[in-house]
Amino acid sequence: MKNIDIKRSNRKKNNSLDLKTLTVSQIEAELNREKESFKYFKILRSTIYALIIVAAVATLIATLMMPVLKISGSSMVPTFREGEIVVSFKTKNLQTGDVIAFYHGNKIFVKRVIAGAGQWVNIDLDGNVTVDGELLDEAYVEELSLGDNDVEFPYQVPDGCWFVLGDRRSISMDSRNAEIGSISQDEVVGKILFRVWPLRRFGTI
Secondary structure: OHHHHHHHHHHHHHHHHHHHHHHHHHHHHHHHHHHHHHHHHHHHHHHHHHHHHHHHHHHHHHHHHOOEEEOOOOOOOOOOOOOOEEEEEOOOOOOOOOEEEEEEOOEEEEEEEEEEOOOEEEEOOOOOEEEOOEEOOOOOOOOOOOOOOOOOOOEEOOOOEEEEEOOOOOOOOOOOOOOOOOEEHHHEEEEEEEEEEOHHHOEEO
């Protein structure tokens, strides 16, 4: 009986020692794992928050300040071609020659500013455009044309409005047509600043 008790006593001591050694080791390892895990998740959480903030700010800027637009149709050839992607900037500081995007109904059109409020626009049968009696030098137009026209010239641009034309005069629907007419400042989406796609035509306008 003594021998059995001694063996049991020794086994309990050994188990106690092993348990104590393993517990300390496990606690240290677990603490290290928890620290690393906490650091990892903290960094991950900070990264996700930063990405969300950047995405939100970028979306806000793109929506409110610099709308990105995709060109549809060919009324602005050769300046823009269908499928090209451009960036615009919201501004009230427009002048003759600027290309703008504007709302008409539920669509967005892209045309070129020809004249502002109070100015007189005239277009002859050959498509030559004059503003306040001065002939415009329109190097951006490949072929002049009177186009789709049902307004009476000379035409005075109303207050707070812009007279716009497409660069491809023969097919463009623009201020020459009473259905569109002059564009009010409230309808302007923004001034087109540069083209981002395709890459071979990347650059400012």
